[in-house]
Amino acid sequence: MSLSTRYSPQEIEGKWYQHWLDQRYFHSEPDDREPFTVVIPPPNVTGVLHMGHMLNNTIQDILIRKARLDGKNACWVPGTDHASIATEAKVVQQLRAQGVRKTDIGRDQFLKHAFEWKDKYGGIILDQLKRLGASCDWDRTRFTMEDSLSEAVIRVFVDLHKKGRIYRGLRMTNWDPEAKTVLSNEEVIYSEENSQLYHLRYPLEGDPSQGIIIATQRPETIMADVAVAVHPEDERFKHLIGKKVLIPLIDRAIPIIADTYVDREFGTGALKITPAHDQNDHEIGQRYNLPVIDILTEDAKLNEQAQILIGEDRFVARKKIRKMLEESGHLIKLEDYRTKIGRSERTNSVVEPRLTLQWFVDMKKFAHMALEAVSSGEVKFYPEHFWNMYNSWLNEDNVRDWCISRQLWWGQRVPAWYLAGERMGEESHIFVAETADEALAQARKATGNANLSITDLRQDEDVVDTWFSSWLWPISVFDGFQSQEELQYYYPTSVLVTGWDIMFFWVARMIMSGYEWAPELMPEVVKTKGAMPFKGVYFTGMVRDNQRRKMSKSLGNSPDALALLENYGADGVRFGMLSSAAAGNDIIFDAPFDPVTKEILNESKLCEQGRNFCNKLWNALRLIQGWEVTEKAVDAETAKINSLAAKWMEQRFNQTLTQLEGMYTEYRLSEALMTLYKFIWDDFCSWYLEMIKPAFGAPIDRQTLEESINLLERMMTLLHPFMPFVTEEIWHQLRERAAGDDCVISKYPQATAFDAAFIEKIELAKGIVSGIRDVRNNNGLKQKELLKVFAQDTASNHTLLELDGVLPMVVKMASLESLEITSTEISNGVAFLVGNEKFFVELEIAIDVEEERKRLQKELEYYQGFVKSVQNKLSNEKFVSGAPAEVVNKEKQKLADGEMKMKNLAEELAKLG
Numbered sequence: 001m002s003l004s005t006r007y008s009p010q011e012i013e014g015k016w017y018q019h020w021l022d023q024r025y026f027h028s029e030p031d032d033r034e035p036f037t038v039v040i041p042p043p044n045v046t047g048v049l050h051m052g053h054m055l056n057n058t059i060q061d062i063l064i065r066k067a068r069l070d071g072k073n074a075c076w077v078p079g080t081d082h083a084s085i086a087t088e089a090k091v092v093q094q095l096r097a098q099g100v101r102k103t104d105i106g107r108d109q110f111l112k113h114a115f116e117w118k119d120k121y122g123g124i125i126l127d128q129l130k131r132l133g134a135s136c137d138w139d140r141t142r143f144t145m146e147d148s149l150s151e152a153v154i155r156v157f158v159d160l161h162k163k164g165r166i167y168r169g170l171r172m173t174n175w176d177p178e179a180k181t182v183l184s185n186e187e188v189i190y191s192e193e194n195s196q197l198y199h200l201r202y203p204l205e206g207d208p209s210q211g212i213i214i215a216t217q218r219p220e221t222i223m224a225d226v227a228v229a230v231h232p233e234d235e236r237f238k239h240l241i242g243k244k245v246l247i248p249l250i251d252r253a254i255p256i257i258a259d260t261y262v263d264r265e266f267g268t269g270a271l272k273i274t275p276a277h278d279q280n281d282h283e284i285g286q287r288y289n290l291p292v293i294d295i296l297t298e299d300a301k302l303n304e305q306a307q308i309l310i311g312e313d314r315f316v317a318r319k320k321i322r323k324m325l326e327e328s329g330h331l332i333k334l335e336d337y338r339t340k341i342g343r344s345e346r347t348n349s350v351v352e353p354r355l356t357l358q359w360f361v362d363m364k365k366f367a368h369m370a371l372e373a374v375s376s377g378e379v380k381f382y383p384e385h386f387w388n389m390y391n392s393w394l395n396e397d398n399v400r401d402w403c404i405s406r407q408l409w410w411g412q413r414v415p416a417w418y419l420a421g422e423r424m425g426e427e428s429h430i431f432v433a434e435t436a437d438e439a440l441a442q443a444r445k446a447t448g449n450a451n452l453s454i455t456d457l458r459q460d461e462d463v464v465d466t467w468f469s470s471w472l473w474p475i476s477v478f479d480g481f482q483s484q485e486e487l488q489y490y491y492p493t494s495v496l497v498t499g500w501d502i503m504f505f506w507v508a509r510m511i512m513s514g515y516e517w518a519p520e521l522m523p524e525v526v527k528t529k530g531a532m533p534f535k536g537v538y539f540t541g542m543v544r545d546n547q548r549r550k551m552s553k554s555l556g557n558s559p560d561a562l563a564l565l566e567n568y569g570a571d572g573v574r575f576g577m578l579s580s581a582a583a584g585n586d587i588i589f590d591a592p593f594d595p596v597t598k599e600i601l602n603e604s605k606l607c608e609q610g611r612n613f614c615n616k617l618w619n620a621l622r623l624i625q626g627w628e629v630t631e632k633a634v635d636a637e638t639a640k641i642n643s644l645a646a647k648w649m650e651q652r653f654n655q656t657l658t659q660l661e662g663m664y665t666e667y668r669l670s671e672a673l674m675t676l677y678k679f680i681w682d683d684f685c686s687w688y689l690e691m692i693k694p695a696f697g698a699p700i701d702r703q704t705l706e707e708s709i710n711l712l713e714r715m716m717t718l719l720h721p722f723m724p725f726v727t728e729e730i731w732h733q734l735r736e737r738a739a740g741d742d743c744v745i746s747k748y749p750q751a752t753a754f755d756a757a758f759i760e761k762i763e764l765a766k767g768i769v770s771g772i773r774d775v776r777n778n779n780g781l782k783q784k785e786l787l788k789v790f791a792q793d794t795a796s797n798h799t800l801l802e803l804d805g806v807l808p809m810v811v812k813m814a815s816l817e818s819l820e821i822t823s824t825e826i827s828n829g830v831a832f833l834v835g836n837e838k839f840f841v842e843l844e845i846a847i848d849v850e851e852e853r854k855r856l857q858k859e860l861e862y863y864q865g866f867v868k869s870v871q872n873k874l875s876n877e878k879f880v881s882g883a884p885a886e887v888v889n890k891e892k893q894k895l896a897d898g899e900m901k902m903k904n905l906a907e908e909l910a911k912l913g
Helices: 009-022 051-069 084-097 102-121 124-132 147-162 219-224 279-287 314-328 364-375 386-394 436-447 485-490 500-521 523-529 561-578 605-626 636-665 669-692 702-719 724-734 756-778 795-801 806-813 849-874 877-882 885-911
Strands: 035-039 073-077 166-176 181-183 188-204 207-216 227-230 244-246 253-258 270-273 331-344 352-361 380-382 416-419 457-459 493-499 534-540 787-792 816-822 829-834 837-842
Touching (some): 009 724, 035 485, 051 073, 051 493, 051 534, 051 561, 051 669, 084 102, 147 166, 147 500, 207 227, 207 270, 219 314, 227 279, 270 279, 314 331, 386 500, 416 436, 436 457, 500 523, 561 605, 561 669, 561 724, 605 724, 636 669, 636 756, 669 702, 669 806, 756 829, 756 837, 787 795, 795 806, 795 837, 849 877
Parallel strands (some): 035 073, 227 253, 787 816
Antiparallel strands (some): 035 493, 166 352, 188 244, 188 331, 244 253, 416 457, 787 837, 829 837
């Protein structure tokens, strides 16, 4: 059957993915093999595939496919996160469109709607990952709100409470007025925005002719002021400290206090203190025992304590109060300025500081545990420099207790009960238990009332933070809190692949939970395998557009991931993403698209390169399959060339394989892909196939063909983790296969020793061919025009050209009449250098002396710059003393080679006058 002229991913990818699923190649069960385990960073059930997902999951798939080829028991656990705030917002929006509020239907009915929404939409992103080629064990798909994972969350909450490391307290928190829930610091995104400073005059009590001017960004909160603070050493205000001023519009008297927190240079140097609506003000208020007046409702509208503008939204109130302050004469001036505004990561609503009663995890011990795990090397970071960021976030000066309660219904409900008649915040008893019955037993014991029933208790209305479920992910996906059978085999996982932006959100917390509970769950296993949840963490970079902006839905700068897959095929997109994805480095992904339709407008150069690579592989396959085969022996010259080509490719194959293994070990996956790309495209396609290619109409011998097929087959195994679909198709096109003989489960080759000196000789021979081709191109000579070439008579040239097969190979590849060694100058020839050796192409045409001089001068200038840079490096004592000896020696050799090239070029220029 003849092959199509172009590779068609649309016809091939779905076929092979279904075949892999049918054969259950992705499924894992514990056995006697070494496990290689990866747990997916669970995408939100609200999510659809975007560029960040494509990068992250391609990397995971590369590692899991490589492990599978290595004969390990590869287990990649997929799943989704319930995403409390984001999902609840979606369901609320859906109900609102039907004219229903969640409070109208109650908690149980709302959760029923939420689960229906999740069942309908929650698996979309996982299905899209299949289109990318992700080889997850789909039988193991988990969801952070499924029963066993929720049971683990409740068990852990109760356990930490018993240990005294979970507590309930009244704290200043970040409040999302749209979602009506508290947020952690990490869920608040700060960015520079335009704002205004309102300069307001507060008249002195008893003497309105005097007063103090404060500057505030939030005039709508002045009704919650309880003091004005100045710096104790500020001469402008010393005479006012201890006196009182009146709040504009409501005339309530508040004291002027002195505190070193005040910045004398900002605004007017006087600061209004509003403890209910500012974190720093709250801390000052506590120092001076000031009252707290909260004037905002949970949806950020002014309440009765504001006295004016009651019921108005905070931003509407700001506009109205400005006019009121102008009319009353209290507004002195407005000043434009830029400031950082915090917005909710999920709703984009401006976050409101708010004093709320919440549940917290004491993080001091956890933070120390997480730092020690990485600093000791038990958990390794790739790249290593991310330790600095990790350390700065978790050191004792920066770590904060974790607020884990959320004022939502979608999530695991806080397992705490109170006596039904007691007011929130004033409860005399808290009963923390895994079940209501256990809480009731605690209540009867605590109160001495054996007649209490479930109806006498009320459960906490809050749910726990989404991250409080996902920090247990490496344990809970194996149901490790219920049974340790699978956990003992798969834990610790091999590597975690994630973005550095959730290093503290998720990575650090998983490390904490691993060291906290793995030793309790399986103490004997931990002694030998360790308590860490993963052995390594590979941090990916951010995917950015050509303006270096992070790709995001809010900016509208991310192309439709599925459209990219449709345009270029999964292999093309995977290549495009990985070809520039050095660990930890941001990726500039330029794929012009319509911001409204997301339609791809122009070619993505990276993905186009990937698609072209697929076609290059396909054409190599077509070339090999198109050759006529002979069982007879070929002529001696051809046999020498073919033998040389086979030996060279075998040596290069093992050299490349050795390089790849080092790159895999250090997670230099982008470098590994480009190493493979150059090896296959340049060495195999451009050189090897041309070396062995029979003359037009002539057949190829059976041995050379079989060697070529075997070589391409092994290269498909090497490339398979990166580009699984095209490699599987070519694997099957190369020869008839028995059932189960698939590339996805083929055996990854083991590197053997290679002859670097021999490889270098062939590189020099290739250099001769390239040099001749350059002369041919520069002088307008046709390929079929046979040339005479002479090599300068040196020991090196003798050694190279007398190597079996090199001479006929160069003659064939460069279309030569002859290649001879000579000790005389060729007067009618063009010289070129290969390494430090000189070659001459004899030409019957007149040489453009001026053009040749320009060419040589340009080459000389290049080597002058090169030599200077190497000299600078070798004159650097720090480099010479600190670098390994082989590195320094290599630089010295570069210098010697460069100086020799300069000498030869200068001689050629001198001959031209």
